[in-house]
Amino acid sequence: MNITITKNYSELSVKAAELFYKKIKAKPSIHLGLATGKTPLGMYEILRKKMKTDGLPTDKLKVFNLDEYVGLSKNSSKSFYTYMKKQLYEPLGLKERQYYIPNGEAKDLEKECLRYEQMIDQFGIDLQLLGVGRNGHIGFNEPGTPFDSLTHVVKLKESTRKVNASFFGDESLVPTRAITMGIQSILKAKEIVVIASGEEKARALYEFVHGKMTEEWPITALKNHSNVTVICDQKSARFLKRKEGVSHD
Numbered sequence: 293m294n295i296t297i298t299k300n301y302s303e304l305s306v307k308a309a310e311l312f313y314k315k316i317k318a319k320p321s322i323h324l325g326l327a328t329g330k331t332p333l334g335m336y337e338i339l340r341k342k343m344k345t346d347g348l349p350t351d352k353l354k355v356f357n358l359d360e361y362v363g364l365s366k367n368s369s370k371s372f373y374t375y376m377k378k379q380l381y382e383p384l385g386l387k388e389r390q391y392y393i394p395n396g397e398a399k400d401l402e403k404e405c406l407r408y409e410q411m412i413d414q415f416g417i418d419l420q421l422l423g424v425g426r427n428g429h430i431g432f433n434e435p436g437t438p439f440d441s442l443t444h445v446v447k448l449k450e451s452t453r454k455v456n457a458s459f460f461g462d463e464s465l466v467p468t469r470a471i472t473m474g475i476q477s478i479l480k481a482k483e484i485v486v487i488a489s490g491e492e493k494a495r496a497l498y499e500f501v502h503g504k505m506t507e508e509w510p511i512t513a514l515k516n517h518s519n520v521t522v523i524c525d526q527k528s529a530r531f532l533k534r535k536e537g538v539s540h541d
């Protein structure tokens with residue numbers, strides 16, 4: 293595991309954007325796995341601007357999303373589809389055949405989960421971006437999710453709905469369920485980049501780096517993966533012990 297600790301959120305965003313930019317430049321047909329939430333907003337802004345300015349080709353790119361709420365219209369301003377459309381799909385000029393996100397409006401949700409997992413298997417994800425929840429969730433895989441889980445429907449924890457309420461204005465408006473790539477689905481990616489910012493992520497990062505593998509902290513499943521990079525700011529890294537392999541920028 294490679295860990296880079298940055299001074300603050302802005303530097304984290306620059307570092308993460310640089311990493312993704314380099315990978316896209318090196319392989320324009322790269323398959324990216326992407327995350328939503330507040331943490332990637334800074335890096336997405338830098339990435340889309342730089343790609344535009346430098347005229348990086350995007351016609352061969354494919355992007356896959358970790359999760360989507362169940363029961364929200366795709367075009368709702370709160371859907372992850374709309375988030376991604378605004379952050380990357382539209383600014384990068386991606387065509388519909390280039391982006392993939394679970395359909396939270398599907399009549400048969402089980403079938404949709406199967407379809408999504410098969411697509412991940414068919415295309416394969418080269419580079420997966422992950423944020424982390426305060427309780428260690430990745431995607432929407434809440435504590436207790438089996439490490440061998442594939443794409444599935446999840447009932448969101450109250451604590452997660454509370455945190456995500458900022459996007460909805462009120463907790464009661466946050467959907468109760470979501471479709472998420474499972475932990476095993478995430479582990480299939482060739483390379484994984486975790487970004488974390490702020491004190492509220494410090495415990496989850498500590499468990500990930502220094503704790504034991506346990507389904508109570510979903511992020512610890514990544515300990516099993518051979519190519520993981522963590523980019524985190526000082527606040528979220530406050531419980532990490534200084535050791536080799538940790539670079540402080």
Ligand code: GLP
Nearest residue numbers: 327328329330331423424425431
């Ligand atoms: C959300 C998303 C995750 C995200 C995490 C952290 O619930 N499903 O994909 O990584 O929580 O979000 P944030 O970056 O806003 O802290």
